[in-house]
Amino acid sequence: MTDQSPPEKPPGTLPRLGEVGLTNYAPYLMNRIMGRYNASLRDEMAGLGLTTPKMRALAVLSVIDGPLIRELAVYSVVEQSTLSRALDQLATDGLIRREADSSDSRATRIFITDAGRSTFDTLWPRMAEAQSRMFRGIPDDERRAFVGTLQKMLTNIRKHEI
Amino acid sequence: MTDQSPPEKPPGTLPRLGEVGLTNYAPYLMNRIMGRYNASLRDEMAGLGLTTPKMRALAVLSVIDGPLIRELAVYSVVEQSTLSRALDQLATDGLIRREADSSDSRATRIFITDAGRSTFDTLWPRMAEAQSRMFRGIPDDERRAFVGTLQKMLTNIRKHEI
DNA sequence: CAGGGATATTTGCAAATGCATTTAAATCTG
DNA sequence: CAGATTTAAATGCATTTGCAAATATCCCTG
Secondary structure, eight states, X not given: OOOOSOOOOOTTOOOXXXXXXXXXXXXXXXXXXXXXXXXXXXXXXXXXXXXXXXXXXXXXXXXXXXXXXXXXXXXXXXXXXXXXXXXXXXXXXXXXXEEEOSSOTTOEEEEEOHHHHHHHHHHHHHHHHXXXXXXXXXXXXXXXXXXXXXXXXXXXXXXXXX | OOOOSOOOOOTTOOOOHHHHOGGGOHHHHHHHHHHHHHHHHHHHHHHTTOXXXXXXXXXXHTTSOSOBHHHHHHHHTXXXXXXXXXXXXXXXXXXXXXXXXXXOTTOEXXXXXXXXXXXXXXXXXXXXXXXXXXXTTOOHHHHHHHHHHHHHHHHHHHTTOO
């Protein structure tokens, strides 16, 4: 892939992907990087009996206590129906606990168990490693600016979300 | 989610995800943003008879001409077996063409057809829109710096890739 | 407060996915 | 150069996925 020229701007015309260049189109880069990140964790997860949805749910639950399932679905970026089944498995394995919401009997709140926390603690160092591999050679202030931009982007896409 | 303090650094201890905060952990933010981006394109893709793997393959093929299937798999971030089947469908629909490599008869090179290019051209404005939604309110120089960091990250993860 | 939406979650089902294997061809090695 | 090894792509198969529908409950409106 050889494309580093800045995007031209012929007024009124949308530049094509070929003109922008794959590697100047942010979503492409992000998908590619995240594909690699997710792949790099798959083996470790498999060893712990986790899939990506199960791992994501545990990760969120290690931070957010007792969310509703639909909230957990948004935070963990997993389809609700997929999450529902992932939670079945996590509950069977004793890593989470479903608890009926006190004020709304349709709703279920999810809590991570000690076993779940300890499973996630086993995985977390690999996740931290994977992150620092991604940022290898990138100075701290650049990394901070990058994360700051990501946070703005999350706010943008969140407009019609939680 | 309320966490904006910078990561502390107790020497020798890895801070937990709960301490870092979900929204300071870059891979989480990126997965969340890309989840939304991909979802935002799903309807448009469905209307064109495309799935994510098919769309990604077309996108890459609109830029890179005649890659091997395994190369296309890397560029489009799709499992080789998944891609193989996606290509079956794209070929059936006349959007791509398989062509035996001239010097290696195991290998197949993939070419986008005019119909494929025109299908992708229908989709591309939505992809561009989705991108600009992501970057709404983010100044140009910040966006450029962000993409620059992404490119460095891609180089990092690429070490053992194409 | 009855009836008609909304909302939370689960489930049926067809399609998509990914691992492992197969097939075929190229390359290496003694 | 024969046999073993690696590589490219396709395929068998069990699992996972996600859409749509079902179920259960809640909330709003007249």
